[in-house]
Every structure is written in C-alpha cells, then in structure tokens.
Amino acid sequence: MRNYIIKRLLLVIPTLFVFTLMVFIVIRFIPGSVVDLIAAQLARVGVPPDRAAVAHNLGLDVPIYVQYGRWLGNLIMHGDLGNSLWRNTPVLEEILNRWPVTLELGLLGLIISQIIALPIGIFSALRQDTWGDYIGRSFAIMCIAVPGFWLATLVIVFPSIWWGYMAPIIYTPFTEDPIANLQMFIIPAVVLGMAMAGGTMRMTRTMMLEVLRQDYIRTAWAKGLRERAVIIRHALKNALIPVVTIIGGQVPIMIGGAVIIEQIFCLPGLGRLTIDAVMFRDYPLIIGIMLFFGVGLLFINLVVDLTYSFLDPRVHYK
Amino acid sequence: MPDSSSGEVAERKRHSFLVDAVIRLLKEKPLGTIGLVITLLLLFTGIFADFLAPYGMNEVDAGPSLLGPSPGFWLGTDNMGRDLLSRIIFGARISVIVGLSASAAATFLSVVIGILSGYISGKFDLLVQRFIDGWMCLPPLIILILIISVTGAGMWPIIIIMGIGGGIGSTRLIRSAVIAVRENVYVQAAVAIGCPTTRILTRHILPNIMAPIIILFSIQVPSMIMGEASLSFLGFGIPAPAPSWGGMLSGSARSYMFLAPWMAIWPGLALSTVVYGVNMFGDAVRDILDPRLRGGIGRYGIRAKKEVPRKK
Numbered sequence: 308m309r310n311y312i313i314k315r316l317l318l319v320i321p322t323l324f325v326f327t328l329m330v331f332i333v334i335r336f337i338p339g340s341v342v343d344l345i346a347a348q349l350a351r352v353g354v355p356p357d358r359a360a361v362a363h364n365l366g367l368d369v370p371i372y373v374q375y376g377r378w379l380g381n382l383i384m385h386g387d388l389g390n391s392l393w394r395n396t397p398v399l400e401e402i403l404n405r406w407p408v409t410l411e412l413g414l415l416g417l418i419i420s421q422i423i424a425l426p427i428g429i430f431s432a433l434r435q436d437t438w439g440d441y442i443g444r445s446f447a448i449m450c451i452a453v454p455g456f457w458l459a460t461l462v463i464v465f466p467s468i469w470w471g472y473m474a475p476i477i478y479t480p481f482t483e484d485p486i487a488n489l490q491m492f493i494i495p496a497v498v499l500g501m502a503m504a505g506g507t508m509r510m511t512r513t514m515m516l517e518v519l520r521q522d523y524i525r526t527a528w529a530k531g532l533r534e535r536a537v538i539i540r541h542a543l544k545n546a547l548i549p550v551v552t553i554i555g556g557q558v559p560i561m562i563g564g565a566v567i568i569e570q571i572f573c574l575p576g577l578g579r580l581t582i583d584a585v586m587f588r589d590y591p592l593i594i595g596i597m598l599f600f601g602v603g604l605l606f607i608n609l610v611v612d613l614t615y616s617f618l619d620p621r622v623h624y625k
Numbered sequence: 626m627p628d629s630s631s632g633e634v635a636e637r638k639r640h641s642f643l644v645d646a647v648i649r650l651l652k653e654k655p656l657g658t659i660g661l662v663i664t665l666l667l668l669f670t671g672i673f674a675d676f677l678a679p680y681g682m683n684e685v686d687a688g689p690s691l692l693g694p695s696p697g698f699w700l701g702t703d704n705m706g707r708d709l710l711s712r713i714i715f716g717a718r719i720s721v722i723v724g725l726s727a728s729a730a731a732t733f734l735s736v737v738i739g740i741l742s743g744y745i746s747g748k749f750d751l752l753v754q755r756f757i758d759g760w761m762c763l764p765p766l767i768i769l770i771l772i773i774s775v776t777g778a779g780m781w782p783i784i785i786i787m788g789i790g791g792g793i794g795s796t797r798l799i800r801s802a803v804i805a806v807r808e809n810v811y812v813q814a815a816v817a818i819g820c821p822t823t824r825i826l827t828r829h830i831l832p833n834i835m836a837p838i839i840i841l842f843s844i845q846v847p848s849m850i851m852g853e854a855s856l857s858f859l860g861f862g863i864p865a866p867a868p869s870w871g872g873m874l875s876g877s878a879r880s881y882m883f884l885a886p887w888m889a890i891w892p893g894l895a896l897s898t899v900v901y902g903v904n905m906f907g908d909a910v911r912d913i914l915d916p917r918l919r920g921g922i923g924r925y926g927i928r929a930k931k932e933v934p935r936k937k
Contacts, residue, residue: 322759336775441656448908452901454851456858457874457893464882464889563766567855581767582859585774593771601762608762 308616315609323601324379330597331375334590341392341588342367365392378591388598389591398595401580406599408576409565411481412499415492416561417554419500420507423450428511429543435516444512450505455564459498459571478575495572499564503557510553514546521545548618555611558604646913657909663902670714671721678711682868691885701887704877709887712868713895719869720899723784723853728845730788731795736838738792739799740826744807753796760793766855773861780863787852791845798841802834809833836914843907847900854896870896 342362349361362368366377381387388398424447431443466472481488518524519542527541566578577596584592650657670677686706694701700709742753769790776782806812807830815825854871856862863869865876873892882889 318755319758319762322755323762325756326759326763330771333775334771338775338777445656448901448904449897452847452904453897454854454858454871454893454900456855456871457889457896460874460879460882460889460893464886467883468886559761559764560766562764563855566764566766566770567859570859582770585770597763597767597771600764600767601759604762604764 308613312609312613315612316605319605323598323605326601327594327598328375330594331378331590332371334588334593335371337585337588339588340367341365341590344588345392378594388595391592392589393587398591401592402577402595402599405575405577405580407480408478408574409562409569409578411488411492412496412565412568412574412576413558413561415496416499416503416564419496420503421554423500423504424507425511428508429515429538431508431512432515432519433538443508447505447508447512450501450508452505453501455498455502456567456571458501459495459568462494462498463571478573491572491574495568495574499561499568502564503561506553506557507550510550511546514549515542518542518546544618548615551611551614551618555608558607562600562604646910649913650909654909654912656905657912660902660905660907660909663898664906667717667899667902668721670717672718674714674718678708678714680708680711682712682715683707683866684711691881691888693885694887700891701885703888704881704885709891712873713870713891716868716870716873716892716895717899719780719863719867720850720853720896723780723787724846724850724903727784727787727791727849727853728842730784731791731845731849732838732842734789734792735796735799735841736831736834738796740803740830740834742796743800743803744822744826744830746804750800757793757796765790765794766852769852769856770859770861773856778861778864780867783853783856783862787849791849791852795841795845798837799834802837803830806830806833839914840907840911843903843910847903847907850896850903851900 342358342365345361345365346358349355359368366374369377378389381389386399388402390397391401394401427443427446431440431447434440463473478491479487524537524542527537532541562578565576566581568574569576569578570582577599580592581596583589584596650661684707688698688702688706688708690702690704690706692698692702692706698708698710700713702708703712738753742750769786772786772790773782776786812825812829815829820829853862853869854874857869857871858875860875862871865872870892874889878888878892
C-alpha cells in the first residue's frame with residue numbers, strides 16, 4: 308500500500324510541475340501585461356508611471372526562465388508561492404484565506420447531492436422500467452441539464468418577487484455565527500448539489516441493477532433475509548464502489564461549478580479569486596491557485612482510490 | 626419447404642442496421658424518442674433560424690424595451706427592445722455549431738490519442754497517460770478560462786479550445802476499447818500477414834471501436850453546449866451582441882432580472898431543454914449500441930422475469 312502511494316506521487320508530481328511551467332508561460336501571453344495595468348493605475352492617481360521601475364519591483368524585468376527558476380526555487384526552499392502583484396501579500400495567505408469558503412460550499416454540495424442521489428438511484432433500480440423509474444431518471448437528467456447559473460438566477464429572482472426574500476450577501480465565517488453562515492450557504496450548496504446529483508444518481512442506478520442480478524444477492528434472498536438487509540448490506544455496499552469513483556471524478560467539475568456559483572452568490576471563495584486573478588493578470592496568484600487545485604485534486608483522487616480497498620476487500624494495491 | 630428457423634433469420638435481416646436502430650428507439654425508449662424530437666427540433670431551428678425568427682438577432686428597438694410576453698413578441702423584449710424569441714432562435718444556431726464542431730474535434734482528438742496510446746503501448750503509452758493524469762488534476766473550467774483569456778473570446782477559439790480540452794480528458798475511453806480489441810485474433814492475423822500499422826489501425830481497430838466513438842460523441846455534445854453557455858455566462862465565451870444562451874443570461878439579464886424576469890427565464894429554459902433532450906437521445910443511442918446495457922437478458926423484445934422478489 309505504501310509503495311503504491313509513493314509510486315503514484317512520484318509519477319504525478321513531475322507532471323504537475325510540467326503543467327505549472329506551461330501555465331507560467333501561457334499566462335504571459337494574456338493580452339495586456341500587468342505592468343501596463345499597474346502603470347495605468349498609477350497614472351490615474353497622478354503618479355508619473357515608470358514602466359521599467361514597476362517591472363523591476365515586480366521582478367518581471369528578467370527573462371521568463373529566470374522568473375520560473377526564482378519561483379520554483381522559492382517554492383522548494385521556503386514553501387513560498389511568491390507575492391500577489393497587486394496587493395503584495397503572500398499568495399499562500401490569499402489562498403488560505405479564501406479556500407474555507409470553497410471547501411464549505413463543496414462539502415455541503417457533496418452532502419446534498421448524495422442525499423438526493425442515493426435514495427432516488429436505489430429506488431429507480433429496484434423499480435426498473437416502471438413509471439417511478441422513468442420519473443427518477445428524468446429527474447437525474449434534469450439535474451444535469453439545468454445549468455447551475457440559471458437555477459441560481461431563478462432562486463434569487465423568484466423568492467424576491469413573490470415573498471420579497473433576499474439571500475444574505477455579507478459573508479460570515481462559520482466559526483463566528485454558524486446559523487447566519489449556513490443561511491448564506493444553503494441555497495448555493497443546493498444549487499451546486501443538484502448539478503452533481505444527476506451523475507451519481509445514474510451511476511447508483513446502473514450499479515444497483517448490475518449487482519441485484521448477482522448470485523450472492525439470490526443467496527441472500529434464499530437465506531430469507533429481510534429486504535432492507537439484502538438491499539443495504541449486500542447490494543448497496545457493492546454497488547457503491549464505482550459510485551465513489553464518480554464522486555472523485557466530479558470534484559474538478561464541482562470546482563468549475565463553484566467558480567460560477569461563487570460569482571453569482573457573492574461568496575468570497577477561491578473561484579472568485581481565480582477570476583479576479585485572471586482579470587488583473589496577477590501571475591503568481593494564478594499559478595498558486597492552479598498548483599493548489601492540482602495538488603488538492605491529486606490528493607482527493609488518491610484518497611478515492613484507497614477507499615476501494617476499504618469498500619472492496621478484493622482490491623489490493625501493490 | 627425451408628425450415629422455420631432460417632425463415633426467421635431472413636426476416637430479421639429485413640432492415641438495415643440504422644433503420645433497425647431507429648425502430649428499436651421508437652419502440653422501446655420513450656424518453657429517447659422525446660430526446661430525438663428535441664434534438665431534431667434544435668437542428669431544424671439552428672439551420673433555418675433566418676426563416677423562423679420574426680426579427681433580426683440584433684435588431685434594436687424592434688419593439689418597446691422590457692416588454693413582457695405579448696402578441697407580436699411572444700417571449701417579450703429585452704432592455705434594448707430586441708425580440709427575445711428571435712434571439713433564442715438564433716442562439717440555437719450557436720449551440721448547434723458549437724455543440725457539433727467542438728464534439729467532433731474532441732472525439733477526433735481522443736480517437737487519435739486513444740488509438741495510438743492503446744495500440745503502441747509501452748513507454749509511449751506511459752508518457753501519454755501521465756500527461757493525461759496531470760491534465761485531469763486541473764479543473765477544466767479554470768483551464769478554459771485561462772486559455773481563452775490568452776487567445777481572446779469568440780466562437781472559433783472556443784470550439785477549438787473546448788475540443789482540445791474535452792478530447793484530452795476522454796482519451797481513456799477509446800484507449801481501453803483499443804486495448805480490448807487489440808488482443809483479438811484477427812489483429813494478430815493482420816500483423817502476421819505483414820499489414821502496415823496504419824492499415825491495422827484504420828481498417829481493423831477503428832471499425833471495431835465505432836460504438837464507443839459514437840457514444841463518446843453523444844456524451845460530448847450536451848457537455849459542449851453547456852460548456853459554451855457557462856463560459857459565455859462568465860464573460861469568457863462568445864462576446865456580447867451574439868445571442869449565445871449563456872451570454873443572454875449574464876450582463877443585462879442579471880441587471881434587469883427583477884424588472885423583467887423573462888429575460889432570465891427563456892434562455893435558460895431553452896438551454897435546459899436542449900441539454901435534456903440531447904442527453905436523453907444520447908443515452909438511448911448508448912443503450913442500443915452497447916449490448917451489455919440492453920437490460921433484460923441481453924436481447925431486444927425479451928424482458929427478463931423479475932429476479933428480485935419484492936416481498937416475502
């Protein structure tokens with residue numbers, strides 16, 4: 308097991324670094340350099356802009372391979388991702404300030420999606436090709452088909468027209484006031500959860516159908532077990548293995564969803580930070596966020612893979 | 626007198642594969658049929674948008690601004706007095722073009738990479754797979770936003786970038802199909818008689834992985850339509866005056882959404898219906914093409930007896 312983990316990390320980490328290098332180069336081609344933006348900003352407040360000085364202060368006056376070398380060196384030697392070009396705060400600090408919001412949104416969304424998906428998926432499989440099944444499957448595809456940004460717009464517009472209700476837009480951390488915090492997060496999380504529920508629901512249904520035809524399920528019935536025991540203990544546990552994979556695969560899509568949802572509901576998370584960083588050409592911040600996401604997803608995928616051996620004793624990693 | 630079994634076989638061959646598939650779709654997949662109808666409707670609207678739309682897509686002051694749904698303007702007008710129905714009809718054209726071309730590009734790319742990686746295997750496969758592992762570690766929407774901010778927004782950049790992104794992400798499906806096909810005896814036979822590799826790949830492997838290719842394409846179309854809409858919504862997609870459904874939901878629709886909620890309703894409804902329909906159709910196609918998913922005991926028209934008793 309330990310060897311397996313080490314092997315995977317050794318294989319993926321170099322790839323990640325190749326990607327950071329690519330991102331590092333690619334973002335320099337975004338039209339409108341940050342030096343011009345800052346010089347324009349300085350001119351607006353009446354300071355005579357000196358492009359060379361600005362570039363020198365930001366460390367952008369040296370060739371790009373020197374910049375990458377400095378960045379990589381700082382990262383490896385000090386675990387330092389550099390400073391934001393605009394605010395001059397450490398990138399890591401910016402990310403660590405914002406990521407609890409995205410994490411909370413993602414976790415709540417994940418929980419809600421499972422609450423919606425698993426019961427409907429199981430029900431659909433148990434009543435295959437009945438109207439209940441058709442309605443369940445239609446609902447699953449509807450979850451996939453309805454774009455989160457539209458659903459979000461609707462849940463902002465209609466409650467306010469009908470009942471004059473507005474979702475709170477000032478962010479309160481969970482540690483300060485859990486109830487106010489949840490009030491703010493619950494609607495965005497439901498919107499995000501709906502989008503994820505569709506895929507899980509369909510996967511649960513397919514796998515339950517497959518498992519229910521297995522011999523060991525017939526044995527379980529033959530032993531005279533109750534329906535609940537057969538379905539939950541014998542069928543569901545086996546059906547869930549691929550479902551866990553799909554949850555792992557959904558995380559990147561969830562991050563994309565979070566970018567949109569944070570934008571609509573004014574949540575100060577990583578998604579909004581990303582958009583701002585791209586808009587303002589804050590190169591170190593962009594790289595930092597990409598690396599953060601990359602390492603995070605790498606970790607999640609590893610955890611998902613290791614869950615298999617817990618769910619399915621036949622799986623061993625070497 | 627010919628025996629009855631051969632007569633039955635002759636009768637079954639009456640239809641071509643395609644006709645047979647359509648008949649099965651209509652007979653056994655009610656949801657798939659609905660999907661087919663929606664898909665055809667989208668294609669029809671997209672192709673004949675010029676004839677169907679009562680006003681031009683950017684015809685400002687076609688009517689009073691922010692008019693609710695009314696005769697003459699069935700879906701109402703937006704803040705610039707443009708007819709929403711016409712804009713949604715023209716938006717269908719954008720969705721058709723983006724959906725089909727981006728999916729075609731993505732499928733082509735996954736087939737090329739998947740076939741090479743699956744057939745050549747060895748070091749090359751290992752390298753390609755690690756590259757894809759790394760790619761999968763980055764959230765797709767954010768990558769798209771980054772690349773589009775470099776290339777600039779517009780319909781063709783989006784098609785190409787989404788095509789490449791989607792193509793890299795889904796090579797695995799093709800690769801695993803190729804690995805399964807590669808082990809067949811007829812491939813070994815082709816190698817033995819000295820077939821060049823290109824011929825093996827195009828004449829022996831490719832025809833035998835058509836089913837996953839079609840499935841992949843059908844999965845891609847709705848996700849590309851949705852992807853374009855999301856990008857346009859965030860302002861990284863097709864720029865403003867063009868009537869992209871995603872773009873119509875952002876900007877002015879969001880500033881006027883309390884005054885004129887119809888501006889925020891119709892484009893989303895159109896988008897949801899289309900993605901729903903294309904998904905349903907794609908699912909039905911997949912069920913028909915993949916014998917393992919046919920349900921029952923694997924043959925059409927014969928349904929398995931309920932194996933799971935409901936109650937004791």
